[in-house]
Amino acid sequence: MIAKLKGRLDSVGIDHAVIDVGGVGYLVSASARTLSALGPVGEAVTIHTEMLVGEDFMRLVGFASGEERDWFRLLTGVQGVGAKVALAILSGFEPADLHRAVAAQDKAMVARANGVGPKLAERIVRELKDKVGGVVPGLGSAGGTAPVAGGGHQADAMAALTGLGFKPAEASAAVSAADAELGADATLDALVRLALKKAAK
Template identity: 75%
Template sequence: MIAKLKGLLDSTGIDHAIIDVAGVGYLVGASSRTLAALGSVGEACTVYTEMLVSQDSIRLMGFASGEERDWFRLLTGVQGVGGRVALAILSALEPAELHRSVAMGDKAMVARANGVGPKLAARIVNELKDKIGAAPIGSAMAGGLAAVPVGNHASDAVSALQNLGFRPAEASIAVAAAEGELGEGATLDALVRLALKKAAK
């Protein structure tokens, strides 16, 4: 399986790029964010890849970061989300935004992507919420979550959960979810209690 390509950017299209690796041109599907991050034609670039195999085709998808590829894998694991829809979501939301939207249950944000209706957005949020809480993907994604809680006691609550053995990303997700229910004016005690309940689910 091809996991990464490093070469020269040969050309780009609306939803794909061709990467020249030692004279061989690889056609990779890509989100608009990845295409923008690749640079100019003729420049060196690196893409992380995922191979999609179906009965009638084999397609290579390319991503500017490992986090984006991880999200693509998660998204395509949801019923009704194919490669095209997953790329549309990743074009509309960067990984940190998508992580926050799912963690906070923000279906409307996910539904901003082309081809994603309210029902599909709800399914994506519901199916992935537990997965990203139990298994945060990638250090950059976990780092992006550090800014999710915004209330006065949020950072203290995150620290409290970490002291109890929760990973930073798990603690951030739980505190952000608790804060979403209680509001930014919640007391530290209330925030920690609710965050513990959410983290233990």
């Protein structure tokens, strides 16, 4: 399982990039949002990845953040949403925007993405509501749940917790609480350890 690539950006296409890692070029499919965040060709780049394996194919999908990768996994878990549609949705919306749309059950917003009709948009917001919770990023909820964690170490820590089976809403609340307790100078390792303790309570 390839979870991350760190190397040099060799080239960028309409829907993919090639990352040179030690002389080996990895072709990585990606959303337009991720591709625009990679920076200039020839520069060092780090990209989170998800490996898709089928009977007759193997491909890597890349993401600018662990949070975007988490959303890709959530979206492709919905019936009728394949990798292409999930990337189209992630090309059009930030993870925080998607979280707001799902929390508010705003199917019209999701339907604006390429390849997503009204019925599929309704299924996406309905099926994902229980998985992401009703927390609107940055605002918290009536129950006082912590807002979704931001980028950097917080996003990586959230990816670690969701990878261990915690729901995104649970992981977000735990990481936010841990981050508030440890402060901005906390290492990723310390953040993950404390967040795990809080999530397990």
